[in-house]
Structures are given as structure tokens and as C-alpha cells.
Amino acid sequence: MDxxxxxxxxxxxxxxxxxxxxxxxxxxxxxxDPAAGRSQSYVEDCPVCCNPSLIxxxxxxxxxxxxxxxxxxxx
Ligand SMILES: [Zn+2]
Numbered sequence: 001m002d003x004x005x006x007x008x009x010x011x012x013x014x015x016x017x018x019x020x021x022x023x024x025x026x027x028x029x030x031x032x033d034p035a036a037g038r039s040q041s042y043v044e045d046c047p048v049c050c051n052p053s054l055i056x057x058x059x060x061x062x063x064x065x066x067x068x069x070x071x072x073x074x075x
Contacts, residue, residue, distance in 0.1 A: 017066035
């Protein structure tokens with residue numbers, strides 16, 4: 001991906017995160033809730049392709065890590 005460049009904003013990654021949808025490859029920006037815990041996971045439908053993804057959110061000391069994997073389990 002290219003460098004992250006936010007228009008008119010410097011360092012406000014507090015309450016937004018983004019993940020790459022495993023189904024369609026789009027970058028999805030989502031609001032984050034720090035009050036919900038330092039390590040979160042929940043299922044959310046992709047707004048682009050409507051496939052559910054399992055979203056993981058980990059709050060680190062100075063940043064937040066967000067990633068996604070397909071909701072369905074492989075057996
Ligand atoms: Zn998608």
C-alpha cells in the first residue's frame with residue numbers, strides 16, 4: 001500500500017481503524033471503541049461485498065492494530 005496520508009489530519013488515529021476485507025480486498029475504515037477492551041474480536045459485514053469478516057482489534061501502547069479474517073471456520 002502507499003503511504004498513509006490523511007487530509008488535514010495529523011495524528012488522530014485514536015478512534016478509527018481499518019482492515020483489508022479478505023473477500024474483496026477493499027480497505028474498510030471502522031470506528032473503534034477503546035472502552036470495549038484492549039483485545040477485541042467481533043463479526044462485521046463488509047460494506048462493500050457484504051461478506052462477514054471476523055475483525056480483530058488489539059490496542060497496543062501507542063497504536064491500535066486491526067485485521068480481519070474470513071468469518072467461516074475451516075475444519
Ligand atoms: Zn469485502
